Every structure is written in structure tokens, then in C-alpha cells.
Amino acid sequence: MARLSTLFVTVLAFAQQTCLAYPREHHASKVFVHGRDADEQYDYIIVGGGTAGLTVANRLTEDGKTTVLVVEYGQLSNSASITTVQGGFMGMSDTTLLYDIQSVPQTNLRNRSIAVLAGKVVGGSSAVNAMMTVRATAADYTRWGSFFSAGSHWSWDGLLPYFKRALTFVPPGAAVTKSASITYDTSYWGNTSGVYAGWPSFQYPGTTAQMDAFKGIPGVPFVKDSGSGEPGVYWYPTFMDPSRVERSYARTGHHDKAANRTNYHLVTGSRVLRVVLNGTTATGVSFVPVSSGPSSSNSSSETVVSARKEVIIAAGGIHSPQVLQLSGIGPRKLLSSANITTVVDLPGVGQNFQDHPMIQATFMYRNFTLHPSPEDAFLDRNFSSWVDTVWAANRTGPNSIATGNAAAWLPFPVISPRSVDISSALAAQNHTLSLPPDTDPTVAAGYRAQMLSYAAALNNNGTAFYNLVLTGGNTNGILVDLHPLSRGTVNIDPTNPYTTEPLVDYRALSNPLDAVIMADLIRFTRRYHMDNPLTKAWAATELAPGPETQTDEQFADYLAETLSPSEFHPAGTCAMMPRELGGVVDEELRVYGVRGLRVVDASVFPTLPGGNTCQSVYAVAEKAADLIQYGPPKAVE
Template identity: 70%
Template sequence: MRSFQVITTAATVLTSLVLHCEAHRALSATIITRATKLLPSYDYVIVGGGTAGLTVADRLTEDGKTTVLVIEYGPNIMPNSIKTISGGFGGMSSGYLYDIQSVPQVNLQNRTTAVQAGKIVGGSSAVNALMTVRGTTEDYDRWGSFFSGSSDWSWQGLLPYFRKALNFVPPNADVAASARMTYNTSYWGTTSGVYAAWPSFQYPGTTLIMEAFKGLPGVEFPGDSGSGKPGVYWYPQFMDPKKVERSYAKTGHLDNQNRSNYHLIADSRVTKILLNGTTATGVTFIPANSKLLTNTTTVVASKEVILAAGGIHSPHILQLSGIGPKKILTAAKIDTIVDLPGVGQNFQDHPMLQATYQYRNLSAKPSPDDMFMNATFASWAQNVWRTNKTGPNSIATGNAAAWLPFPVISTRASTISSQLLAQNHSAYLPADTDPTVAAGYAAQMRALASALNGNNTAFFNFVITGGSTSGILIDLHPLSRGTVNVDPRDPYGRVPMVDYRALSNPMDVTIMTEIHRYARKFHFENPLTATWRTTEVVPGTSVQSDKDWEEYIIESLSPSEFHPVGTCAMMPRELGGVVDEQLRVYGTKNLRVVDASVMPTLPGGNTCQTVYAIAEKAADIIRSGAGTKARATVLA
């Protein structure tokens, strides 16, 4: 028996009288199976049952009185592929991901790319690689700087919520000692139902590769991944340490909740936010598999509608509801209720490039290769996993990485920073970009120009797995901005038009070239890697000049690490913002956005932990009815 409320069937809401008669029974039920059991209204209707939506719903219903309905597009299931830890990508089954392709990328030889986000209760936290990483202090201070120097959207303003968001469990003492792991529990909490824990095994090669960064100047080694400092460090993974299974929004914020005021409906697609003038009053939704927009259910929100549908779908729903850039809505024949130019603009994601280095003499055994090449080791690994869920199969995607500032990786940092500052920034946006959006982009570029020239923002990500090869380099702060808009040919279709506008700012090529050159420096100009007998497999030594690198990047770049953000940016309205510091949608009442789309700029790390922190902070903002500062101070 489930102890939370699940509505499994959507139909047209009956008359008010019938609904009121059913309300009492709905509150005492465990599983709601008929739409007639829907309450006549909820205090809050949350659109999206993912990382942010379930976190906010959990916190708002803690009092046992506040009624919340969560509406999720995907199914409410937990298949074994999602539970699994080994490999980290088990949850990325096509059945639990939205089927979206970007428009052809004109700067990537007209290639399209998959736009991946979780389509399941738990959202992207159910399908990600389980990497529990934060950005740096400067990443979060940058957000508040777009408002004022005293904004509570800052490292100090978010740190209490990073602590609240995750339950940190230290690594086993023997593993920590052998791998030379460091951690600092002061940056973590112990009360959340979402866990940050560690595998029971580490490959010695991981430590060896980490230590090799000491052979290059300027590299720091923070004592904990949660410290907000760039450098080379160990980080935990989203894992329940007892079950040795994925820990995510569903397990932490929905399962085992004994609250009759917390309802969820899965397999349901929200088609529109209902507005009385500019005040949000509820939503309409249809079964997710329905092709008819007429088979709608209406749900009333007496206090607020909270959009938590993510960086791709939150702007889409706003635009379908008449909130967004007027010219885009007009082209789609949607009546404009609030002309808000920033909705769907400012789209960002972390671009990735392959860079494969093969180590023929990395003297560290066993290694991940032995899982495939050493039958004795592989048999042992399978046996200890079956017996007590320990050993190499408890590793997700590696627990160590380098996150380095730009001056550390490039001697040209000052020059590149000056070049970015001197740009005519609006020239790298679509020609018809609203002046407010252009102003916001210019403000972001000025902030990133400063970051390029400093040591407090990580631009380079190199994931360390301890094997005989390495493979992926990530640009943590791309300069190009894309769009997520309704398709004017089919505005009410299931998916919006997604355009990464990859490499639209040509300085992204410059920065990624420097990132790759640093990877070469690490492998070939480093006294601590000299004995590894490294071979560069991809892109290969024929790539040398700036022109060579540009051609390689154009041919090979993936514009997405599946971290879509920015499309409902938390910035001043005059800078193209969509929500204010209380996450309220400009020009409306009783409508907020709480998800990755509110991030004005990307953090230098995987976005999941940051989304949890945003949701925790948002829940306190909503419950307090006050500004952000007082509550965060109490929690600190």
C-alpha cells in the first residue's frame, strides 16, 4: 500500500457539488483511482513531478494541512534500470525520456541533437548519472549580482539549502584511507530523504590520476566537493547507502509519505495555466497519451500555480498560456496575456567534446578495464555485488574530477577576457531579440569576462574514472544562448522548438580550444604523467592550429550534457528576466517557476544538486510569505 496520494485517471472535473461531496473521502484515501475524487481545489498545483516539483510538494505538505496536487507527464514507476547504480546511466532508457530533437544547428553542420530530460515521476533525478556536484561560490554570487550586491541569491544564501537538500553519508574509512579521500561534513546536512553517499570501492588509478594534477602549476585540491571552490576533488553520488540504489526525488520526497494532503497524478500533460486576467487560478491537463486537446481536466489552485516542469517545458507551458514574447505568441496565434520577452530565451546547456587519451602504462591495478579483460576480477566483482552489494559495481560514473579556473588552464586568460568584454554582445543573438533580453545577455557576458580572468569560477571539467582511457571534456560556462519556443506550425504539439544556437558566440570555440590544449598539457607536459606512455586517440595529433581546432569542434561538439537551464531566468525584468527573487512570474499573480529554468547562468557543475537547493529555498519563500533573507538566516 502506498502512503501518498496518487491519482491515476484524468477526466473532466464534475460539478462543484459532487466534488465537495467527495473531498472528505479523498483526504482519507491512500490511492485515488477516479477523477471524481479530485478535490474541488488545492492550495497549490505543481506542474512537474521531478527534482524540484516533488521537493517543493514535500515541504509544503509537511504541516499536514496544506493541500498540494502534483501533475507529472511521465509514469509513476520505479523500474530496476532506474534503481541500479553501476554505470550511472541505467535510468536513461528512452521510455523515461522525452523524445525531442533540436532544430538543425547551423554552426554544427546542420546536425540535430537529442534534448534529453526525465519523463517519469522523479524527473531528471531518476535518469541522471548520479553525480553529486555543486558549482563554485562565484557561480551563485553571480545570480544575485544581477539584482544587487545584497541579494540573498548567493553562495551564503544557498548554502543552508544545499545542506538541507541532501543527507551526506561519509565513505567507508578503509576506502577513504586507501584512496586518500577528503571530505568536510560542515558543508552537508543529515536530515534529507535524498542521500549523497559513496561506493564501497575505488580504483587506485583514480587516485593516481588525481595526484598527477599536482604536476602542473596553479591547481588547487579543495578538501570537500561542497566547499564552493574549484579544483580537483572527490565527490559523492546520489545513492541510498543501505539499499545501494539510486536516491532521487521520488524516493526522498514522495515514497513513504503518510500525508492525505499530498496528491499526485502521473501520465498527465498540462496544456495551459488558467488565468483570470493575469492571476493564475489553476491548470488544465489531458492524459499524456491523448491526441485530443478537448479531453481536458481542470484543477483549481486557491493559492498558487507552481511551474516545475524544467528548462524545456516550463517556458513552453508559459507560452501556451499566453505568457511570453508577443511576437512569438502572435506567430503561433496565441493571445498574449503578458508580454514577457524573456520566456524561452537565454537557453543554456553544458557542451561536451570527446578527447580520448589512452594510457598504456598506468601502473594501477585493478582498473575498470579488468571488469572486461580479467575474468577472475570480474567474477569477484559480480560475486561481492550479488552477496552484499559492495565492490566495483557500487560505483556510478566515477567520484573524482577536475574543475579548473580559466587562468589555470590558459596563459591567454586575460586576453580572452578582454576580447569578450569588448564584444558587441547583441550581435551574437537573433536579430529580432528584445532589447531587455539583449541587455541581460550583455550583463552575463560582462560577469563571465570577469570570471575568465579570475580563479573562482571553474570553466574546465575533466572526469576521472581510474581506467586506461579518458574521454570527455566539458565547457562549464558556454557563451552562446539558445531558445525554447512554441512551434508556430503546431503550437499545441507535445514538444517545443529547441535551438541550442551552438557556437553562435564564436568565442566558445576559443575557450574550448584552450580547454583541449590544457588536456594535452596535462598528458604530455607533466612530469607526473611522463611514464604513462599516453597516446592521443581523439582528436589526434594532426589537430594543432586554431583553424584545426575550430574544424574539429564544429564536427564533433555535442551542445548538451543534458543540463538545460535559463529559459525562465531569475533576473530583473529590464534584463530579460522572467521571475523575480521570489521566483514569481513578472506581470502575473499567484504564479511561480521553481526548477532549473530559473538559473540565469549555469553553475560550474552538474545541475541536479543545485535544483534541489533552489527547490528547498523556494519552499521556504512560499511558506514564509516574506523575503528570502530572514528564513535563510534562521536556517544557517
């Protein structure tokens, strides 16, 4: 994945922290390209117009009275690469929609640097992601609240209503449901959101065959609906408006709904310099146009807007900790080294960085029949012509498929005979040895709490650790480790805090058990393809890592050469955990030690959900809007 870095050319920079006041009046227009056109004051200011920021902005302004300003680095884009469904990844083909960030060299990956991808456009990463509409297991969300108490409202039951509110589920068509044997249960879904969970009008018969083949391995569970919170093999929808057969994302589902409200404003092409603080109270935001350049001496275009109620940071797993640190909120030692005055010493800011690693395990089938039924035989002869014809006629057929709609999300005991031993080894670890040597004791305590929770999860069937997306074709090649044990950092560069992107360090494989677990993920995949009565006839050949790779040591060498530590799901850097466990925000997403300041995005995830992060971000943002407006739910007696 490091080769992707040549595609991305943008550098995020910050200017000097001074204010130039502009005479401003209230505007009826909603989108500004200059910060000076914004009003002087709003009820709420949201930093970041991505998945979370636009969701919260839409909900807060629904009353027609609450005023909100969203400050977004990117622009409104009508690029066809966003709307195109085919393949799922077209959004990433437009380099203007992505930040260009490279990680620091990864010591355990032969010093490779990794592309750090995030959406730089109104709509954020929901505009460029793979469109996979996936939830994690119930245990993953209940784990979040467990770091506070057994009765926390952060739980599966506490989030399910927000998963339902976040998306409108449109069932697949009757014909494709029958031909592909798709199952679903609408009780886990809602129908009021402007963001859609839709389905393509076609599925390759090979996809159903690959799903059914998991029945050849004892213990593999099958799940009726992807929204049920259970691990297993299942169908899942796509972030797609099925009536238009186009991507459905935060802009179309939230910004466009709010765009005509006079109480909702958006300023684009602006980078936030800092949260303005009066003592330890957030009172506003300072920002400059991106076009002003990276020089910290350029203060002529700086704008300060004040917030009557709150500032909400929703800049994502990479940039939310950066904004906090540049505002004087973060680890004192780091801020001092950058010559930034510490307002609140909060050691967890920028720590606890997590992403889903992608593992190459490639198999090719020599005898796999893509179209096994007689009525599909014509496709082998005239497939390309048929695809083009039906797409041009009514936007149906294979071109309505994004990255696919079927996968296995499996618990560790199902895939590994060593689950008890690995669970025990993780519980017995000296966990601080996997962290940087200067890690604050509170952050170390939080990491230990996470590892003990994972140790228990490794030895039960409630949490998915393994993910294989099914292609329906004659090759299959990417595995995902859903719960990596290693933790990285996202910190400002002390030598250039205002003019460079933060320093992103995945610290991949810093916990040695990650390589052991990943080895068993590959071994299970090998078993599925090579030692399975239901796949034997396919005559699979293992292309990578190759049959000569057998021992843990050999797998570790292979991972060092090939592992990508990122599935482009940065999270955890402003963790929702108790402050004594290195937390940055509390259960209401309020930043510790600061009044009037919250964080709402994937950076608050204390641990990664075992699935693509987008749907979880929507649910958290929906819940955050309620917390902001109504406070926490009352405890159930």
C-alpha cells in the same frame, strides 16, 4: 551524442483549451491516474513531479494541512534501470522514462540535430541522471543575485543552508577512504533529508593516481570537499542510498515521504494544457491524460483544478517555458504567430537557453597500471570473478560505482595562458551579434550583463570553467565547458503549438569565443596527459582530436564535427533576472506580471552553475519552499 536520438520515441502533445467539469469528492488515496479523481481545489498546484516539484510538494505538505496537487506527465516507475547504481546511466537505457525531443539542426555543427534528454517519470531527471552529486563554485551562485543587487539573498551564503537541507551526507567507509585517500568535510553537508549523498565501497587505485597527477601542473588547486564552493581537484559523492546501494532521487527522498499524507495528491500520466488565468491572476491548471492523444480537438477528457493560493511550474528547462507560452505568457510576437492571446508580454520566456557542452578529447595510456599496489595484483588475474562475487554477497565492490567520484573543476587562468586576452575580447564584444537578430532589447541587455560577469570570471580563480571526470582506467575522453557563452531558445512551434514538442535550438557556437575557449580546454587536457612529469610514464596516445589539430581554426572545425551542445542540463529559459534584463521571475521566483504564479526548477537559473545541475535544483527548490511559506529573508543591516 546525436546518435542517441534513435533511442527515444515519445512525443509530447497538448489538447484543446476547454473544460469539462467532473463531480469530485475529496479522496484519501494519494495517486491518481485520472485527473477527474483529483479534488476540485487545492492550496497549491505544482506542474511537474520531478526534482524540484517533488521537493517543494514535500516541504509544503509537511504541516499536514496545506493541500497540494502535483500534476506529472510521466508515471510512477519501479524500473530496475532507475535503482541500478552500476555505471550511473542505466536510467537512460529505458526509453519509457525519457522524452524524445530533437533539437532543430545546428547551423554551426554541420546541421546536426541533437537529442534533448529529460526525465519523463515521477522523480524527473533525478531518476535518470548520472548520479553525480556536485555543487558549483560560490562565485556561480553569488553571480545569480548580482544581477539584482550586491545584497541579494541569492548568493553562496544564501544558498548554503539549502544545500545542507537538501541532502543527507553519508561519509565513505573507512577502508575505501584510507585506500583511495578520499577527503571530505561534513561541515558543508546536512543529515536530515531523505535524499542521500553516498559513496561506493570501492575505488580503482587508478583514480587516485589520476588525481595526484594534477600536482605535476603548477597552479592546480586541490580541495578537501566538493561542497566547499571552491574550484579544484576533488572527490564528490553519488546520489545513492548507501544502505541499499540504490539510486536516491526525488521520488525516494520526497514523494515517498509525503505519500501517506492526506493533504498530498499526485496525478500521473497527465499533460498540462495551460495555467488558468483570471485576468493576470493564476487560478488553476488545465490538463488532460497523456493517453488522450495529441489531437487538439479532443476536449472530452480535460480537467481543470483550481488553486486557492498559487500555481507553481516545475516542468524543467524545456517544458516550463512551453507551459507559460501556451498560457499566453511570453514574447508577444511569438504568441501572435501561434494565434495565442498575449496575457503578459514577457520577452524572456523561452530565451537564454543554456546547457553544458561536451567535448571529445580522448587519450589512451599504454603503460597505465590499474592496480599499482602489490596487494591489488590479484585483481588483474581474477578481477571479473571477484567483482561478481562481492556484489552478489553484499552489494560491495566496483559495481557500487556509478559514473565515478573524482574530477577536476578548474579556473580558466589555471588552464589557459590566454585568460587575459580572452577576458578582454569577451568584454569588448558587440554581444548582440551572438543573439538572434530579432532578440528583444531587454533580453539582449541581460545577455550583455552575463557576458561582462563572465569576462571578469575568465580572468580570476574563483570560477571553474573546465571539467574532466577521472575514470581510473586507461582511457579518458570527455571534457565539459562549464560556462558556455552561446545562448539558445526553447519556443512553441507557431504552426503546431498544441500538438508538438517545443522547438529547441541550442544555437551552439553562436558566440565565436566559445570555440576559442574550448580549444584551450583541449590544449590543457593534452598538457595533462602529454607534457606532465607525473603522467609521462603512462605513455599516453591522443586519439581525438589528434596531434595534427593545433590552431584555433583547426579546433573550430573539429568542434563543428564532434561537439555535443548538451550534457542534458537544460536551464535558463525562465531566468531569474530583473525584468529590464529579460528576466521571467523575480527574486522570489514569481512570474513578472502575474499574481499567484511561480517557476521553480533549472529554468530559473540565470546562468549555468559550473557543475552538474541536480544538486543545485534541490537547493533552489528547498529555498523556494521557504520563500513560498515565509517570504524573503530579512535584509541584514
